[in-house]
Amino acid sequence: EPLIILKDIGRKYVIGTEIIHALKSVSLTINKGEFVALMGPSGSGKSTLMNILGCLDTPSKGEYILNGINVSNMTDNELAEVRNKEIGFVFQTFNLLPRNTALDNVALPLVYAGVNKENRRARASKSLENVGLGNRMDHKPNELSGGQRQRVAVARALINNPSIILADEPTGNLDTKTSIEIMGLIEDIHAKGNTIILVTHEEDIALHAHRIVRMRDGLVENDFANPNIQKVD
Numbered sequence: 001e002p003l004i005i006l007k008d009i010g011r012k013y014v015i016g017t018e019i020i021h022a023l024k025s026v027s028l029t030i031n032k033g034e035f036v037a038l039m040g041p042s043g044s045g046k047s048t049l050m051n052i053l054g055c056l057d058t059p060s061k062g063e064y065i066l067n068g069i070n071v072s073n074m075t076d077n078e079l080a081e082v083r084n085k086e087i088g089f090v091f092q093t094f095n096l097l098p099r100n101t102a103l104d105n106v107a108l109p110l111v112y113a114g115v116n117k118e119n120r121r122a123r124a125s126k127s128l129e130n131v132g133l134g135n136r137m138d139h140k141p142n143e144l145s146g147g148q149r150q151r152v153a154v155a156r157a158l159i160n161n162p163s164i165i166l167a168d169e170p171t172g173n174l175d176t177k178t179s180i181e182i183m184g185l186i187e188d189i190h191a192k193g194n195t196i197i198l199v200t201h202e203e204d205i206a207l208h209a210h211r212i213v214r215m216r217d218g219l220v221e222n223d224f225a226n227p228n229i230q231k232v233d
């Protein structure tokens with residue numbers, strides 16, 4: 001069942017008289033429940049593609065169909081609505097609010113979704129328990145380790161039951177042991193049926209994914225199933 005269909009997506013940036021074709025032509029189909037790693041050298045278009053996939057940006061050409069809806073030509077307000085409903089983001093730098101507790105950070109997307117305070121607390125605490133942080137709910141980010149901060153970010157990404165989790169270098173600021181822990185958590189989330197797209201520079205990290213898409217110069221250079229992982233459908 002296709003969740004994401006990209007048809008001949010292009011994205012160019014015009015800077016003065018210069019035109020940069022960050023994405024030239026990208027066509028990809030990603031099914032519900034896939035775990036995809038997006039790789040490629042710096043400047044190959046990964047961030048540009050993730051921004052489009054996350055409805056933070058729209059393509060200059062081509063079509064993006066997300067969950068059956070053409071989001072290619074939506075207004076910023078329409079995109080924001082799709083984003084809040086469909087996308088969970090996890091970043092390299094965690095992007096937590098420093099003055100807020102873990103619980104309040106996780107509950108934040110529910111504020112935008114108009115959920116009442118009582119339900120927000122109940123759902124956020126459940127989400128924190130699910131990532132193993134039931135005993136850290138009232139801690140602020142600076143009272144947590146890097147791995148715990150990223151767990152908070154994962155709990156926040158999952159809180160709205162999004163269709164897709166987009167993770168941009170989620171282990172980029174973590175040591176090897178903690179990276180492996182976070183990848184274990186992401187694998188668990190995938191095993192529960194979530195669709196995950198992960199940008200990484202590291203081959204070891206990419207090998208947790210079931211499919212590896214490699215970009216170069218704004219194009220998909222190759223796209224293959226991870227031979228180390230048995231397909232389980």
Ligand code: ADP
Nearest residue numbers: 013020021022041042043044045046047048049
């Ligand atoms: P990656 O994430 O793989 O490093 P990017 O998508 O960030 O690649 O960049 C692809 C190309 O587009 C690069 O040449 C980059 O300099 C350019 N680019 C990215 N974002 C912008 C922007 N906002 N304005 C102008 N050029 C950009």
Ligand code: ADP
Nearest residue numbers: 013015041042043044045046047048168169199
């Ligand atoms: P990353 O690849 O680690 O996600 P960024 O997305 O910040 O890094 O940037 C990727 C590339 O895009 C870099 O080479 C950067 O110089 C370029 N880039 C990002 N934003 C702009 C911009 N506004 N103008 C020009 N180039 C940009």
